[in-house]
Amino acid sequence: MQITALETIRVEEFPNICFVHVHTDEGLVGLGETYFGAASVEAWVHESAAPVLVGQDPLNIEKHWQSLVGFIGSRSTGVENRGRSAVDIALWDLLGQVTGQPIYQLLGGAVREKIPAYNTCAGYQYTRKRPKHAHLPVDNWGTGGTDGPYEDLMGFLHRADELAESLVEEGYMGMKIWPFDPYAEASAGRYISPADLRRGLEPFEKIRKAVGDKIHIMVEMHSRWDLRAAKEIAKELEPFQPFWFEDPIRMDNVAALNEFAHSTRVPTAASETLGTRQAYLDVLQQQAAGVLIFDPTWTGGISEAKRIASIAEAFEIPVATHDCVGPVSFAVDVHLSTHLPNALVQEVVRAFYSTWYKELVTDLPKVENGYVYPLSGPGLGTKLNPEVLKRADVTRRVTTVKDL
Template structure:
């Protein structure tokens, strides 16, 4: 079996854009006609340039090679250009290619990928969603705790038992910072009103995006502890795990992080510091499925859990499901609501979601197929990146 071709899709995610503005998807094909899908997450370059990067890396390191040789592909790409250091751009490209190889491997074996990663551990995967806005909202659900509590009731009726929100304010290229007293008060109000609304029916996941210094994060955590959140997410920027460890030592709230990290080397440093109790690797950035499985194993030895991150498209989502299904230390899976809307329309067979849980597919490979007509009918022609930070100090 040999890889012969690559095709890329830069797909606009229509309003309300939950999961980002666009998805960068690759399809690899073998000489015997088996295809596999992958997705690159949040590369800080224009998405069509990212698609060209995927094509270039494929031509240099994958074309003509056996897709089963994941370790060889990984080392060649990781070392490309005399690097051998975690690079978020290259690791996202590698993740897309590696993910597609696993899709091919599973199809060739007639097995879902999780059967090849150790087998099925979980029959259903508990999921959570952000508390998202809806058309017609009179206020901003990200800043209005009363509206967030009303929306939480809707999600509980859908079967969710965990909800995430981030009222801490904008994240900026000049963070972390100390939150203002107004921001701290708003965060505390969110915690109180949401806890009163959901009671013990749902865990509260307090999301942040590295907005704070360690000292500022501890100030916030002290206010939130009374509401018993399941986690405080990425309280400080991802470049200083030693600082995040200060937060972990300074609060009883578990720290979750990892969406902006790549490779086992980044995560080893994080774990060695004691910076997190829950790892949120993104399968479209971390270095692929096998790398994520290695990290999950490293975490298991330290009694650390995993909660795969998803703020991108359903290809990464499907890979997350494969990893979670085969991981004993899986905690919870991020969903974009119930995997409906465009995340469903772009797939020929949507992911199965039942009563707040994702049901792992039994189809071979990643268990999904792209609907090319839908993908091609939604090309991304705008200029903003997938996610962007405020460009000025706050």
């Protein structure tokens, strides 16, 4: 079998997503995905990956992973690594199709048949539109209507008690919220007033009053704070027994992250913003996190995700995959969470899952009674919905051997 072409697919309605198809001479097509900087990833795939891969055996996955390291982008979640991630996922998808096995089986089999889920309380439009930032644009805070029952961003801002009750009813073990972000944006993360700190605590108070300890609360801080302010916020949050503090400060200062982690009894979770095993090894060696979070579509694909998790396991640290991106990423996450021995929980965005994820792919992992189950078909177990390729707002680019 040989790779005959690399194809990228972008849809203007979902401008952050870049899908990758790896075509073969046997008619099999592998699917990959990455997120943010979609047009830049597209350029990298055709300019850098295609000359390396076209004409090669797609099943030599590790060889190709090493060949695509390049001179830059080997320790980050930049364009090169996101492109390599998407390609790597597509190659694993092809391997699964050739062998007739789901990806979790190829990795060594299932450690569990299902994994508990927590809901990231985003709304239907969160991260879907430009600008492409991890935090919510200021003009979206506290405004807008609801597009359905899962407008959870508005929920945690204004009706955190009702939101918590809804999630408990659906069986979710946890909920992730980020009510402090507006105050970080106002002060560049340097200062939070006592009044704003009190307002930021209100959702936590409502949740605990409504459902007690029936649900865990994950605190997303989006790396928006400096060390002093992050420690101040964490101290005030401790009585609410958060499950973790995620990305409290920038992840490029591991010593400062270590200081934060040891200033609180709540575990620190870090971080989908890191790239490749070397960055995670630094965090582990510095004892700067109690949970590793990684995004396989950013940090090097399935190949590197398994290595990151194995390193974390050696340090007795659990891992959790990141899903607040696209539907292929979610499918990959669940394959990994099914297999990895030290997988802790699975992130779900029910607002995405119940709406636009279903528009883009043919199948999604089952979410039921607070648990997520992997797809059982060969490879990823899902494909792009054929209607996506017919849309008026789709951009497709193909590189074949004739183009090189």
